[in-house]
Amino acid sequence: EYELEVMRDKADNFVVVCSIENLDAMGVHTGDSITVAPSQTLTDKEYQRLRDQARIVMREVGVETGGSNVQFAVDPASGRVVIIEMNPRVSRSSALASKATGFPIAKFAAKVAVGYTLDELKNDITQQTVAAFEPSIDYVVVKIPRWAFEKFPGVDRELGPQMKSVGEVMAIGRTFKEALQKGARSLEIGRDGLGPVERDGEGHFKGYEPNTELHDLLRIPNRDRLFATYEALLRGDDIATVCQITRFDPWFVTQMAEIADFERRLTKLDKATLRQAKRLGFSDAQLARIIKMRMANGAWQDEHQPFDGQSATRGAPNELDIRNLRKQLGLTPTYHQVDTCAAEFEAYTPYLYSSQEMESEAVPTDRPKIIILGGGPNRIGQGIEFDYCCCHASFALQDLGYETVMVNCNPETVSTDYDTSDRLYFEPLTFEDVLNIVEREGGASPSSATDATLVKGVIVQFGGQTPLNLANSLHAAGVPILGTPPDAIDLAEDRDRFGELLERLDIPAPAHGMARTANEAAAVAKEISYPVVVRPSYVLGGRAMAVVDDETALRQYMNEAVSVSADRPILVDRFLEDAFEVDVDAICDGERVVIGGIMQHIEEAGIHSGDSACVLPPYKISQYHLNIIREYTEKLGLALGVRGLMNVQYAVKDDVVYVLEVNPRASRTVPFVSKATGVPLAKLAAQVMAGKTLVELGLTEEPKLDGFFVKEAVLPWKKFTGIDTILGPEMRSTGEVMG
Numbered sequence: 001e002y003e004l005e006v007m008r009d010k011a012d013n014f015v016v017v018c019s020i021e022n023l024d025a026m027g028v029h030t031g032d033s034i035t036v037a038p039s040q041t042l043t044d045k046e047y048q049r050l051r052d053q054a055r056i057v058m059r060e061v062g063v064e065t066g067g068s069n070v071q072f073a074v075d076p077a078s079g080r081v082v083i084i085e086m087n088p089r090v091s092r093s094s095a096l097a098s099k100a101t102g103f104p105i106a107k108f109a110a111k112v113a114v115g116y117t118l119d120e121l122k123n124d125i126t127q128q129t130v131a132a133f134e135p136s137i138d139y140v141v142v143k144i145p146r147w148a149f150e151k152f153p154g155v156d157r158e159l160g161p162q163m164k165s166v167g168e169v170m171a172i173g174r175t176f177k178e179a180l181q182k183g184a185r186s187l188e189i190g191r192d193g194l195g196p197v198e199r200d201g202e203g204h205f206k207g208y209e210p211n212t213e214l215h216d217l218l219r220i221p222n223r224d225r226l227f228a229t230y231e232a233l234l235r236g237d238d239i240a241t242v243c244q245i246t247r248f249d250p251w252f253v254t255q256m257a258e259i260a261d262f263e264r265r266l267t268k269l270d271k272a273t274l275r276q277a278k279r280l281g282f283s284d285a286q287l288a289r290i291i292k293m294r295m296a297n298g299a300w301q302d303e304h305q306p307f308d309g310q311s312a313t314r315g316a317p318n319e320l321d322i323r324n325l326r327k328q329l330g331l332t333p334t335y336h337q338v339d340t341c342a343a344e345f346e347a348y349t350p351y352l353y354s355s356q357e358m359e360s361e362a363v364p365t366d367r368p369k370i371i372i373l374g375g376g377p378n379r380i381g382q383g384i385e386f387d388y389c390c391c392h393a394s395f396a397l398q399d400l401g402y403e404t405v406m407v408n409c410n411p412e413t414v415s416t417d418y419d420t421s422d423r424l425y426f427e428p429l430t431f432e433d434v435l436n437i438v439e440r441e442g443g444a445s446p447s448s449a450t451d452a453t454l455v456k457g458v459i460v461q462f463g464g465q466t467p468l469n470l471a472n473s474l475h476a477a478g479v480p481i482l483g484t485p486p487d488a489i490d491l492a493e494d495r496d497r498f499g500e501l502l503e504r505l506d507i508p509a510p511a512h513g514m515a516r517t518a519n520e521a522a523a524v525a526k527e528i529s530y531p532v533v534v535r536p537s538y539v540l541g542g543r544a545m546a547v548v549d550d551e552t553a554l555r556q557y558m559n560e561a562v563s564v565s566a567d568r569p570i571l572v573d574r575f576l577e578d579a580f581e582v583d584v585d586a587i588c589d590g591e592r593v594v595i596g597g598i599m600q601h602i603e604e605a606g607i608h609s610g611d612s613a614c615v616l617p618p619y620k621i622s623q624y625h626l627n628i629i630r631e632y633t634e635k636l637g638l639a640l641g642v643r644g645l646m647n648v649q650y651a652v653k654d655d656v657v658y659v660l661e662v663n664p665r666a667s668r669t670v671p672f673v674s675k676a677t678g679v680p681l682a683k684l685a686a687q688v689m690a691g692k693t694l695v696e697l698g699l700t701e702e703p704k705l706d707g708f709f710v711k712e713a714v715l716p717w718k719k720f721t722g723i724d725t726i727l728g729p730e731m732r733s734t735g736e737v738m739g
Contacts, residue, residue, distance in 0.1 A: 001026055001084070002039055002074060004054045005097040005105060007067045007131075009112040013119065014055050015134045017067070017105055018097035019047065024159075025247040026073050026084075028221045031092055031163040034183075037100045037141040040176060041249045046074065049081065063088045067109040076249065096143055099170055099411040099426070101135040102338045102351055102418060125338075125418065126345040138342040139353065142179040143170050143411065146187055146377040147223045149207065150544075151732050155720045157207065159221035164719055166734055167378030170411040172338065172353035172426050173281060176255050181281025184226070186409040186428040188376050188466060192285040194259060196231040197224050218245040229253065233260040266290055268302035269322075271329045278331060278356045284322040284432045292316040323432065333436050334360040338418075338426070351418040352425050354436065362423075364441050364454070367403040369422075370482065370690065371438060371458045373467035374408025374415045376429045381610060381731045382464040385668040387413040389462035389645075393686035394421045400690055402456065405441055407434060408463075429466050431473045434458070438479050457482035459689060460489075461644050461665045462682065468665060483644035483689040484664040492640060492662045493537050495571045505635050508658050510574040510651070518558040522551050524572045531575040533606075533729060534558075537568060545729040547575050547606050573660075579605040579653035580621060581660070583614060584633050585673045586646050587685050589694045593637035595630060595702045596681045597673035599711075603727065605651060610668060610731040613712045616676050617705050621652060628657045630702075636662055644685040645670065669711070672738055676709035710739045 001022035008014050021039035022030055039047065054070040061068075069091045071084040094105045108121055108131050121131035145165035149157050169186035173179035181193045190198070197217060198206040205212050205224070217228035225246065232242055239257050243250050259280050266273070269291065277287060294300040295316050317325075326332070333354040339347035343361065352362050372393055375386040391414050394404040398421075406421035409428050418424055423441070427433045442455040457480035460467035471486040491497045495514050502509045513524030525532045525548075534557055535545035548554045558570070581601040587594050600618035601609060618626065633648050640646070640662065647667035649660040666682060674681045684697050694700060713733035717725055 001030065001033070002042065002050060002072045003030065003035075003093050004050060004070045004072070005067065005094055006054050006058060006070060007105065007108065007112070007118065008055075008058050008063060008065060009117045010065055010115065011117045013117060013132050014058070015118060015132060016051055016054070017103050017135060018101050019050075020093060020097065020100075023248060023252055024221055024225075027161065028159045029161055029163040030071065031168075032145050032147075032159045032165050032221075034145070034226060035093075035096070035143045036176060036179075036252075037097065037143075038137060040140070041251045042074075046079070050074075053081065053083065057083065057086050058088075061086060061088055065109075065112040067094055067105045069093050096141075096168075096170065096411050099416055100141040100172075100338075101137060102340045102349075103131070103135045104417075123340060125340055125347050125349045125351070127348050128345050129341060133341070135340040136342040136344070137338075137340075139172050139174055139336065139338070139355075140176045140179045141170060141172050142176065142183045143168055144183040144187060144226070145223075146189075146379055148380045149223065151380050151730060152720045152723050155723050157222050159223070162719065166380055166716075167383075167410070168412065169377045169409045169428075170426065171409065171428070174336075174355040174357065175279070175281075176252070177259055178279065178281035178355065180255070181259070181283070181286075182428055185283055185286070185430055186376065188379075188429070191227075192283050192289060192430075193281060194230045194256070195227060195286070195289075196234065197227045215245060218242065230256055230260060233257045234263060263290055267294065267299060269325070271331070274326060274329060275331055275356065278326070278333075283430065284326065285319040285430070287322050288317045288319050291322075319432065323435075331356070332439075334358070335425075335440060336361045349418045350423040352423065354425075354427060354433070360440075364423075365403060366454065368401075368456055369403040369405050369441055369454055370397050370456050371405040371407060371434075371441065372397075372415075372421070373429060373434065373458060373460055373463050373470065374406060374410065374413065375463035376408065376466045377410050378412055380734060381668075382466065383668070383735070384413065385671050386462060386464040386666060387415050388671045389666040389682040389685075390415040391420055392680060392682035393459060393462050396680075396683040396686040397690060398422065400687060400692075402690065405437070407437055429463075429470065431470055431477075434470060434474065435477055435479065438474075456480070456690070459483060459686070461685070461689070464665075464668075483685075484640070484642045484646075488640045488642065489664050492664050495537070495569075498662070501639060502659060505632075505639055507632050507635065508656055510576055510658055510660070512571065512573040514569045515572055516569045518555050521554055521558055521570055521572055525551065525554055528572070528574045531577070533571075533573045533575045535571050535729070537571055545608070547729055576605055576651045576653050576658060579651040579658075581605055581609065581612070582618065582621065582629060582650040582652065583609055583667070583669055584629060584648045584650065585667055585669055585681065586633050586637060586648070587644065587681055587688065587694065587699065588637035588642040588646060589688045589692070590638075590641065590643050592694050592700070593634040593642075594694055594699050595633060596679060597669075597677055597703070598626060598629060599669060599673070602710075605653075606729055607727045608729050608731040609649060611713045611715070611727045611733045613710060614669070616673065616709045616711075619708070625652050625657055632657065632659060640664055644689045645681060672709070672711045672736075675738065677703035677705060679703050712737050712739070 003020040005017040019039040023034040069087040073082045118132040123129040146167040171179045171183035204210045334357040335352045337347045338351040404421040405423045460471045475486045511528035515521035583599040585596040599614040601612040603612035645666045647663040651658045714735035
């Protein structure tokens with residue numbers, strides 16, 4: 001299956017913006033298929049044939065001006081071409097093609113619609129060429145969908161003609177192999193690159209029937225088919241067999257086989273081998289994992305261990321060991337531009353990706369800069385609300401004279417538009433990739449990020465949980481974190497430390513405890529009495545959160561829903577039945593706390609805040625309780641040392657106001673509150689993080705409201721049939737509306 005993104009103007013000028021190839025054969029929705037741009041397996045003759053047919057179709061349908069998406073099916077055996085569909089408008093693929101090429105399809109489509117011709121529209125990136133020049137790209141782009149099946153137990157996971165993914169990542173590399181590996185680690189599903197399919201504690205494939213075989217995962221389109229293909233190649237299945245089962249083109253399977261072959265042969269790590277690994281897209285964490293396995297089974301042959309012994313595991317390296325070795329050997333990434341012209345003309349818009357070449361195309365400026373970490377792929381619990389915050393932060397910091405550097409890997413967002421920030425890095429949001437960018441932008445020496453004097457700091461507060469998970473490791477590497485200190489972020493997540501803080505501040509909270517084993521959880525629950533709310537720490541969107549009524553249900557939850565560990569304990573809270581829940585968004589500069597809005601949930605307690613409708617201002621909470629909420633919010637903001645945004649969730653029951661949790665970051669309700677009050681909270685918070693006070697910014701009191709504002713969740717029941725539609729503590733909505 002192939003797609004062409006094409007554009008036509010009133011003078012019958014016609015350009016192909018981008019060709020896109022689907023990895024999956026016909027039958028899987030293009031939104032659920034891994035796609036590659038430009039197409040890799042078409043001959044030039046076949047490509048020209050598709051191009052000519054797309055032009056004929058545009059004329060015949062009557063698309064006089066604007067962009068279209070034409071989808072083709074090509075029989076690899078006979079070469080027969082069938083047109084599947086034609087969308088005479090911008091589409092999901094248009095957004096991907098725009099990000100893949102740097103050619104702003106929607107912008108140019110709007111201009112040709114009002115009478116411009118393509119040769120009259122200047123290319124923003126080169127400032128010399130015009131839109132009538134077809135983009136030429138000297139890199140490969142891979143899009144991988146992100147699914148949320150874990151939110152819908154029992155749903156059919158087989159992929160087909162109806163789209164089921166909730167988000168996607170895009171990765172750019174010099175080769176398909178490099179881009180595919182970068183895409184795999186961008187997904188934020190616990191992957192450091194390509195690797196075997198995830199297993200549960202009993203060795204079965206996680207999320208599938210216990211008797212599922214590897215070839216079953218290859219045969220049936222599913223979210224793990226990419227990793228099943230890699231595992232099959234890793235264990236020695238031949239390319240022809242894998243192609244026959246998956247119906248993938250042999251070219252793609254051969255590329256994956258070359259990565260698997262390198263992993264199989266990795267028994268030492270000298271400079272040449274490490275350079276080859278990086279060119280194949282291997283991450284430092286991935287290499288550390290592979291070497292650790294090699295050492296465990298006695299297959300590691302390098303007696304002269306090139307690691308400095310910082311690792312805790314008997315000489316086996318960790319990610320930092322690989323990083324240190326790589327830097328000692330002078331192997332640092334180079335950065336290249338997405339410029340629409342394969343470097344034929346100078347590019348004036350730094351839109352960058354990393355690779356392993358001899359020299360970089362993009363030179364950092366000597367202006368003071370602030371790096372903003374985006375939210376990665378859209379998923380349930382972390383969507384465009386956070387991208388809204390990232391974009392407004394970028395605009396606000398530009399107003400203060402800073403050069404803004406955006407790091408993200410989501411092609412569906414505004415933050416990854418090349419004109420939202422001064423410099424855009426389309427890179428995975430991992431410790432390795434972000435630290436490389438900090439060092440590059442700061443003009444730092446290869447040995448340390450602390451020399452990055454030009455980088456005022458990194459903002460982790462606006463991208464949801466993704467950047468917060470990187471805060472501690474970046475801080476430990478010497479990267480300045482702007483806004484709320486990482487320790488305060490950790491304190492709010494660590495229920496033991498947070499409970500002590502609440503006791504010190506004399507603020508009520510539901511009886512609670514932390515557990516690292518099922519027995520500990522049962523003991524805590526018995527002490528605080530059922531029903532209890534259980535959830536992992538360091539998650540967003542209520543991931544794996546549940547209300548349990550007895551010990552049997554609790555033990556079942558502990559065994560099935562989560563993997564508990566010493567550094568990732570389970571939180572057990574007394575469930576407050578029949579309570580009113582309240583959400584508060586506030587902004588703090590270290591000296592003053594100003595509430596942006598107080599929202600009351602309409603749904604009963606126990607429904608995740610992202611799934612509950614809410615009303616601003618509250619409709620059924622007394623002024624007495626509202627004043628207590630304001631007092632507690634101020635106490636918490638100052639005690640935690642918040643600089644920027646914070647979100648506090650309360651429950652009101654039996655005349656007592658309880659604090660449920662505090663998130664010292666932007667919440668998904670910030671855009672709703674900002675639109676209701678007219679106060680740009682994300683913009684003001686970014687300026688606070690850069691050193692401004694709330695008094696200087698003119699925000700000293702809670703905004704007054706005229707009327708009521710309601711947010712309601714949008715739920716995807718039509719896409720996921722046959723599942724329980726009763727809402728609970730785990731978020732399942734995919735969007736929201738405001739009235």
